[in-house]
Amino acid sequence: MLTTLKNAFKVKEIKNRILFTLMILVVVRLGAQLPIPGVSRDVFAAWFEAQTGGAFNFFDQMTGGAFTQMSVFALNITPYITSSIIMQLMTIAIPKLEEMQKDGEDGRKKIREYTRYVTIALAVIEGLAMGIGLYRGGNLMHNNVLDIIMVTAALVAGASLVMWLGEQITEKGIGNGISIILLINIISTIPSDFKLLYDKFLSGKNIVKAGIAGIIILAIILFIVVFVVYLQDGERRIPVQYSKKVVGRKMVGGSTSSIPLKVNTAGVIPIIFASSIMSLPGIILGFIGKTPGGIPGHILAALSSSNWCKPSQPIYSIGLLIYILLVVFFAYFYTSITFNPMEIANNMKKQGGFIPGIRPGKPTVEYLTSILNYVIFIGAIGLCIIAVIPIFFNGYFGANVSFGGTSLIIIAGVVLETIKQIESQMLVRHYTGFLSD
Structure with missing residues (x-):
């Protein structure tokens, strides 16, 4: 794997794609630290700790801790993942979508467009539910309808931006953008998990x-x-x-x-x-x-x-x-x-x-x-x-x-798939150079 990455940086086009991907990931992690206006992080963190265990832990891990930070990226790529799964199931259930899937690149583009619409709809539903939940718990600054609208708008905007950033990685970077963002979200939580293991079993x-x-x-x-x-x-x-x-x-x-x-x-x-x-x-x-x-x-x-x-x-x-x-x-x-x-x-x-x-x-x-x-x-x-x-x-x-079997499967799957894509691009580049000579 290290040899593949080392060789990839020798090819200018692939190196630029990798650097572009890393730049987008930095933006994603910065967005995970931007707080939603009108929401007290300390109060929300205390509420999160009071919840019964694993209900929210899985969701928070997929967002890279953005959920507990209650940032504008709190929903992150979860609406898009849910939307993709829904569309994949609908493609099997609805003959028209199935025909569209088989209709080459044009059909797939149309399905991707529908996936974006469903993503926005899910983000609105989830954002509104979170806004109402924060309102009921008294965790908003003024605790009125305008605060609910502001929280919902911020969460929908964040989810939409993450979706767009993922598509930019897919188009101009390396690998599947949404998978790469999910990978970096999961990896970002691992250091704190190792610290917990150290404090629990090694410290003292x-x-x-x-x-x-x-x-x-x-x-x-x-x-x-x-x-x-x-x-x-x-x-x-x-x-x-x-x-x-x-x-x-x-x-x-x-x-x-x-x-x-x-x-x-x-x-x-x-x-x-x-x-x-x-x-x-x-x-x-x-x-x-x-x-x-x-x-x-x-x-x-x-x-x-x-x-x-x-x-x-x-x-x-x-x-x-x-x-x-x-x-x-x-x-x-x-x-x-x-x-x-x-x-x-x-x-x-x-x-x-x-x-x-x-x-x-x-x-x-x-x-x-x-x-x-x-x-x-x-x-x-x-x-x-x-x-x-x-x-x-x-x-x-x-x-x-927080990390478990799900995380490791995602990490292994995304890393292996990305390495294979880099190798295939290097191979195509090699043959292109050979033919041009």
């Missing part, structure tokens, strides 16, 4: 205990990172043979190819969906300002990841089982709407391709479905392992850090 301990604790922490982190990279790169290749055919006077075809099925087909989407569903009741009740008691209160506590795996409250770990089931369900659900075995089989048949030992048509569809189900299950189990390990240590040992 004798050198032997501190050394053992440090080695265990590093070993766990290293294991998760290696496992994430292995899961992200893992794939099952299905061989495809293309029969020979006569075109004019030439015999063409007869080549061998393969269909790559990624082990983690759905990426981090299942964890994001599951985390969002589990934290949604807590977020809504937090802004409304209600803390239910009795059975509803226990249910809410079970849905919060901060209460899982605690020896003193084992009953709340039922929520972890629900979380795992949701991750597995969304892994199957998301893959089923993005990978169509019947469409793959039909395309293979039209091009004269077949899987060795499998007859074309329905047998191929059944074979692809069975392999896909197996691969999805392995990927879902891998996702659950990555997600549960940090949750276990947070609950059992009190290591209250």
Whole structure:
């Protein structure tokens, strides 16, 4: 990876793209420090600390701490991510959007335009909900309707600007802009998490205990990172043979190819969906300002990841089982709407391709479905392992850090994809230079 970056800086065009990306990221981090007028950060920080654990932690991590800072970038790229997921699902459900998706670059541009509109709509809804929540809690300067409008406008403007900055990175920088911004947001929270680990397990301990604790922490982190990279790169290749055919006077075809099925087909989407569903009741009740008691209160506590795996409250770990089931369900659900075995089989048949030992048509569809189900299950189990390990240590040992399996999957996925894009651009540049000579 370091060799790739070193070589990339030798190519002027790629170097300029990397520097442009870094400049945009500096703007994003500066925006995360700009306070919204009329909102007391200290009061909001105290309110945030009073909330029940993990409901807002996941949201704050995705914004790089901008949420707890209550900055103009408090919503950050979360409306855009939600909008992209909604549009991706709608593309499968609505035939017109599906046709638009297949209609080349023009169709994709139209879908991106719709995604922006949905992003703004979501930002307005979320910003208004936050403004009303702050109003109900008495956290606004004058605590009137104008303050609510001001907060909403600032949050919508911030979300819109972050979306635009992400698109500028995609167009003029390196990698997918939104993914890069999400990556830098997550990385920005890691130093404070390591400080928490140091204060909890190393500070004040004798050198032997501190050394053992440090080695265990590093070993766990290293294991998760290696496992994430292995899961992200893992794939099952299905061989495809293309029969020979006569075109004019030439015999063409007869080549061998393969269909790559990624082990983690759905990426981090299942964890994001599951985390969002589990934290949604807590977020809504937090802004409304209600803390239910009795059975509803226990249910809410079970849905919060901060209460899982605690020896003193084992009953709340039922929520972890629900979380795992949701991750597995969304892994199957998301893959089923993005990978169509019947469409793959039909395309293979039209091009004269077949899987060795499998007859074309329905047998191929059944074979692809069975392999896909197996691969999805392995990927879902891998996702659950990555997600549960940090949750276990947070609950059992009190290591209250914000980064977990979701963060590491995002970091590994974005870094690997960006490095591949840099390598591909360097390769294209090399061939262009070779041809021009």
